[in-house]
Amino acid sequence: xxxxxxxxxxxxxxxxxxxxxxxxxxxxxxxxxxxxxxxxxxxxxxxxxxxxxxxxxxxxxxxxxxxxxxxxxxxxxxxxxxxxxxxxxxxxxxxxxxxxxxxxxxxxxxxxxxxxxxxxxxxxxxxxxxxxxxxxxxxxxxxxxxxxxxxxxxxxxxxxxxxxxxxxxxxxxxxxxxxxxxxxxxxxxxxxxxxxxxxxxxxxxxxxxxxxxxxxxxxxxxxxxxxxxxxxxxxxxxxxxxxxxxxxxxxxxxxxxxxxxxxxxxxxxxxxxxxxxxxxxxxxxxxxxxxxxxxxxxxxxxx
Numbered sequence: 250x251x252x253x254x255x256x257x258x259x260x261x262x263x264x265x266x267x268x269x270x271x272x273x274x275x276x277x278x279x280x281x282x283x284x285x286x287x288x289x290x291x292x293x294x295x296x297x298x299x300x301x302x303x304x305x306x307x308x309x310x311x312x313x314x315x316x317x318x319x320x321x322x323x324x325x326x327x328x329x330x331x332x333x334x335x336x337x338x339x340x341x342x343x344x345x346x347x348x349x350x351x352x353x354x355x356x357x358x359x360x361x362x363x364x365x366x367x368x369x370x371x372x373x374x375x376x377x378x379x380x381x382x383x384x385x386x387x388x389x390x391x392x393x394x395x396x397x398x399x400x401x402x403x404x405x406x407x408x409x410x411x412x413x414x415x416x417x418x419x420x421x422x423x424x425x426x427x428x429x430x431x432x433x434x435x436x437x438x439x440x441x442x443x444x445x446x447x448x449x450x451x452x453x454x455x456x457x458x459x460x461x462x463x464x465x466x467x468x469x470x471x472x473x474x475x476x477x478x479x480x481x482x483x484x485x486x487x488x489x490x491x492x493x494x495x496x497x498x499x500x501x502x503x504x505x506x507x508x509x510x511x512x513x514x515x516x517x518x519x520x521x522x523x524x525x526x527x528x529x530x531x532x533x534x535x536x537x538x539x540x541x542x543x544x545x546x547x548x549x550x551x552x
Contacts, residue, residue, distance in 0.1 A: 280299055300327065309333065322341060351363045364376050364385060373396070390421065445463055449491075493534065
């Protein structure tokens with residue numbers, strides 16, 4: 250129980266004495282109290298004059314006070330604590346200031362927040378740098394795929410595969426038309442049924458090898474099921490279309506690896522993509538599919 254107290258202005262301290270004459274002191278900075286009062290009374294000019302006289306060590310407390318009043322811009326101008334300053338910068342959309350703090354602190358969480366903020370504001374270079382620093386592979390996939398950044402997708406795919414982020418790696422390679430890598434990822438991740446279906450759809454020439462792996466994988470625990478899995482190429486009567494599908498695959502693989510089509514020619518290239526080569530071979534199995542490449546003429550974009 251306090252029986253006596255005294256505030257000494259020159260020391261900015263309040264002294265309390267109990268009945269046993271024990272003395273306890275608390276720092277009470279009068280100018281800070283005056284600042285709180287001025288802000289509460291909306292006397293902002295007076296508060297600004299008082300603020301200029303307040304030592305730096307008190308500014309973080311004042312910044313928190315301003316933040317609670319939703320005066321975030323004013324809080325940002327005086328805050329010293331870097332974590333609080335970063336949060337305010339993100340809230341206020343100050344990308345450059347947030348970038349400086351994130352680079353200094355090198356925190357994955359701060360980089361991630363900065364990446365999202367920069368992406369919202371369309372500052373792609375900052376967003377990429379931030380998302381790379383935070384290793385946000387999904388965010389990078391969004392940017393690279395949206396902007397058609399082929400080199401970025403390739404780099405991201407390799408990193409994702411190395412860190413077992415298989416979904417991101419598969420998507421990257423699929424967008425890059427690297428069917429072999431897609432199949433490799435499915436096999437490495439033991440998703441062999443999916444790999445078999447993928448091979449049948451996109452690379453029928455590899456069906457047999459994938460089916461063998463699938464059967465070997467389940468042979469020990471499910472031998473009867475393994476025996477029931479059939480290689481389509483062993484049944485040409487039931488899967489007669491696979492021969493033509495393999496021929497189409499060979500043609501598509503050749504033009505995919507040799508032709509790099511610029512974005513401005515998508516409409517023209519789409520004519521090639523919409524050709525039903527399978528139907529062409531059904532009508533004439535000896536048809537030379539390379540003649541359809543004449544639909545595509547690579548040219549420089551018009552400026």
